[in-house]
Amino acid sequence: AQSVTQLDSHVSVSEGTPVLLRCNYSSSYSPSLFWYVQHPNKGLQLLLKYTSAATLVKGINGFEAEFKKSETSFHLTKPSAHMSDAAEYFCVVSWGGSYIPTFGRGTSLIVHP
Template identity: 90%
Template sequence: AQSVTQLDSHVSVSEGTPVLLRCNYSSSYSPSLFWYVQHPNKGLQLLLKYTSAATLVKGINGFEAEFKKSETSFHLTKPSAHMSDAAEYFCVVSDTGKLIFGQGTTLQVKP
C-alpha cells in the first residue's frame, strides 16, 4: 500500500526567507503526487502535482516541488516566504484514484 510521511509537523520561517517542507512517500509503482494547501477554516486547494512528466514541478504562488525517485521524496520549496503563505500543507499520494494524505505541516511565517 502507498503511504506518505511529512517529516515536520511545524515549520517556522521569517518573511522573505526560503521555505522547505519535506515529504517522503512509499509506492510500489510510479505514483501521482500532490501538494495541497489549507488556509484556516477553508477547504483544500491544489498547489501542484507530479504525474511522471518533468521531475521539477512548478505550482501556484511561487511554490515548486522536485520528485526524486531514488530518495522517494517530493519536497516543497519556495524561494521567499510571504505572510500569506501561513497555512497547513499536505503532501498527498494517489493510490488507484484515491488520495492518501500526510499528517500535514503547519507553516508559520514571522514578520
C-alpha cells in the same frame, strides 16, 4: 500499506526566507504526487501536481516541488516566504492510477514578520 510521511509537523520561517516542507512516500510504483494547502476555514486548494512529466513541478504562488524517485521524496520549496503563505500543507500520493489518495499528516507553516 502505502504511506506518506511529512517529516515536520511545524515549520517556522521569517518572511522573505526560503521555505522547505519535506515529504516522503513508501513506494515508487507509479506515484501521482500532489501538494495541497489549507487556510483556516477554507477548503484545501491544489498547489501543484506531478503525474510522470517533468520532475521539477511549478505550482501557484511561487511554490515548486521536485520528484526524486531514488529518494521517494517530493519536497515543497519556495524561495521567499510571504506572510500569506502561513497555512497547513498536505502532501498527497496515489499509486498505480488509483483514484484513492493518501494524505500526509500535514505541516503547519508559520511565517514570522
